[in-house]
Amino acid sequence: MGVGKTTVCKCLKEMLNGSVFLDGDWCWDMHPFQVTPETKRMVLENIVFLLNSFLGCTACEHVIFCWVLHEQSIINEILSRLELSGCEVHVISLVCGEEELRARIRKDVDAGVRTEEAVAESLKRLPFYSGLRTVKIDVSALSPEQTAKQIAKLGNRDVVIGKARPRDWEAMYRNVWSRPETARYMAWQVTKDEEAARARMRRTVAYEKTHDTYLVYERKSGQAIGFAGVEEIRPHVFQETGIALGPEYVGKGYGKQVLQILLERSILLGGREFYYSTRKGNVAGKALALSCGFVYRNSGRKTDQQSGEVYELEIYKKRLKNL
Numbered sequence: 001m002g003v004g005k006t007t008v009c010k011c012l013k014e015m016l017n018g019s020v021f022l023d024g025d026w027c028w029d030m031h032p033f034q035v036t037p038e039t040k041r042m043v044l045e046n047i048v049f050l051l052n053s054f055l056g057c058t059a060c061e062h063v064i065f066c067w068v069l070h071e072q073s074i075i076n077e078i079l080s081r082l083e084l085s086g087c088e089v090h091v092i093s094l095v096c097g098e099e100e101l102r103a104r105i106r107k108d109v110d111a112g113v114r115t116e117e118a119v120a121e122s123l124k125r126l127p128f129y130s131g132l133r134t135v136k137i138d139v140s141a142l143s144p145e146q147t148a149k150q151i152a153k154l155g156n157r158d159v160v161i162g163k164a165r166p167r168d169w170e171a172m173y174r175n176v177w178s179r180p181e182t183a184r185y186m187a188w189q190v191t192k193d194e195e196a197a198r199a200r201m202r203r204t205v206a207y208e209k210t211h212d213t214y215l216v217y218e219r220k221s222g223q224a225i226g227f228a229g230v231e232e233i234r235p236h237v238f239q240e241t242g243i244a245l246g247p248e249y250v251g252k253g254y255g256k257q258v259l260q261i262l263l264e265r266s267i268l269l270g271g272r273e274f275y276y277s278t279r280k281g282n283v284a285g286k287a288l289a290l291s292c293g294f295v296y297r298n299s300g301r302k303t304d305q306q307s308g309e310v311y312e313l314e315i316y317k318k319r320l321k322n323l
Contacts, residue, residue, distance in 0.1 A: 001122035002105035002114065003094045004144055005066040011148035016062040016155060020054050022047070024067025048081045055083055062155055069093070070128040086162070090154045091268060093129045094147065096140040101126060133268050136321060154264075157257045161214035161228060161265075164204045168215055171224040172204075173197035175246035182244055185282045189306055212265065213241060216258055218249065225249045228258050230266050230274075238266040239275040255288050263292070263320060271320050280312040289316040 006023055013021045027046035028039055047067070054063045069075050075091060096104070105122055108114040129136070135154075139147050164172075176182050177191035177200060191197050204227075207213065213229030226245035230238050243258055259276070266274055276294050278285030294316035302313045 001068050001118060001125065002101060002108055003096055003122075004104065004139060004147070005068075005094055007144040008094065008139075008147045008151070009064050009066045011144050012064055012151055015148055015152045016064075018059060018061030019064055020057075020060045020062070021064040022050055022054070022066075024065065044077065044081075047078060051078075052081075052083055055087065068125070069132075069134075070125045072132055075132070075134070088155070088160055089268075090151070090264065091134045092151060092154075093132055093134040093136050094139050095126075095129050095136050096138060098123060098126060100140045130321075133270050135264055135267055157261070158219055158252070159225070159254050159257050159261075160217050160219055161258070161261055162217055163208050164201065164215045164224075164227075166201055166205060168224040169197050169201035170194075172201065172215065172227075175223070175225050175248065176227070176244060179247055181247050185279050185285065186242060186244055187305060211241075212269070216245065216254075218254075225254075226258070228262055230262050230269075230271075232269065232271070233275070236270055236272040237275070238269065238271040238273070239277070250284070255284070256291055259288060259292050263318070267320050274318050274320055276316045276318070277313050278316075280314055286314065292318065294318045 009021050009023070013019045024043065024047055027050070028043040030039070047065075051063060051065060054060045079089070079091075101122060102119060105114060105119050109116055109118065137147060137150055142150075173191060173194060177197055180190055183190050191200055204215075211229065212231060214227065215224045216226035216228055217223065218225050226243070226249065228243045229241040231241050232238050240259070240262055243255060243262075245254055245258070263274055275297070276289050276292075278289065280299065295318070297315045297317045299312050299314050301310060303310050
């Protein structure tokens with residue numbers, strides 16, 4: 001409350017073509033304002049109905065929603081009731097320091113937009129946000145326009161991830177699975193022919209149904225150009241299970257975008273720490289880790305199960321409080 005959500009979302013709406021904006025407060029703009037079990041059910045019904053209407057409209061490429069979401073259970077309930085097939089979801093908390101929040105709300109109080117009670121109410125909820133499964137953006141030193149630009153980058157990436165489809169076999173065979181240069185640092189061998197590629201895609205579709213692994217799609221072409229995934233290795237600690245892109249898609253910044261997507265995914269799953277690994281000789285892999293804010297942790301000797309080659313695996317880690 002008072003951090004600047006509505007102003008940021010209005011800026012974001014102007015930056016993203018085909019966008020629509022819903023403020024949760026509009027869904028129970030009552031006089032007098034009443035918070036009861038009945039009105040809380042009503043506002044959630046209204047929010048879910050409108051968001052699903054926007055999501056089902058082909059004119060709405062970006063759906064922007066803001067509300068005071070200080071409890072994970074509220075976020076979970078809204079997401080569970082939305083039709084999100086084919087959608088990217090970014091759950092973001094705008095946060096700031098206590099003094100900055102106090103100053104922002106004070107401006108609203110002085111302008112007659114909020115009551116004096118809003119200061120204490122908002123400060124009381126501030127500690128709740130550290131435990132949410134959300135990407136945190138500290139807006140203390142950011143203008144609404146600067147904050148909106150950070151968020152817009154998330155929605156305008158060149159790549160997206162999604163569950164594999166049987167028809168993706170051809171693109172994956174052409175772009176990834178048949179390419180020795182892609183398999184060089186991976187624990188798999190190249191696929192030799194189209195029949196083997198179809199069979200591999202069937203296995204991939206089945207595997208992805210029970211694992212957090214995905215194909216990587218280039219947004220502009222819509223074709224599959226790689227794969228990526230995460231797994232929880234212990235409570236709140238995740239690691240990538242491999243990131244691979246076809247050689248024609250390396251050197252375009254796509255790898256960094258994929259890793260950022262995996263970090264966001266891990267946060268939504270409750271992750272607090274993330275591990276990334278790469279072979280010592282993989283210069284691009286090491287550069288990717290460092291560019292995303294990872295720090296070196298340790299190295300260990302491993303044996304390639306395909307070739308029998310012994311290699312050194314470097315491990316990097318990153319805290320997931322903020323991206």
